[in-house]
Amino acid sequence: MSNGIGIAPSxxxxxxxxxxxxxxxxxxxxxxxxxxxxxxxxxxxxxKAGNAAPEAQAPINGAEVDLLI
Known part of the structure; x- marks a missing residue:
């Protein structure tokens, strides 16, 4: 069982x-x-992934924040 600590994108x-x-x-x-x-x-x-409605996506996560670094 893994207990990771998450950090919010904000x-x-x-x-x-x-x-x-x-x-x-x-x-x-x-x-x-x-x-x-x-x-x-x-x-x-x-x-790029073929999603025609990007505004209906899941909330932003830490992986997307990594795109800025």
Missing amino acids: VMINRMVHEAGVPQSGHLLEVARLRAEMMRAQTEAAL
Whole structure:
């Protein structure tokens, strides 16, 4: 039995922004930019897989966050 610890994508994105040294005044903007980029990557992956309705997909997971790194 495996008990893995999961990290939510929002936590991963916030950590990426924090570690990038983004000034506090631009923190929310950078989080929004990364989230939009991740959603775009998810949509492109769905289209490549032949999914005609990418907006009906499962929530974003950590694997999609890895696409940003």
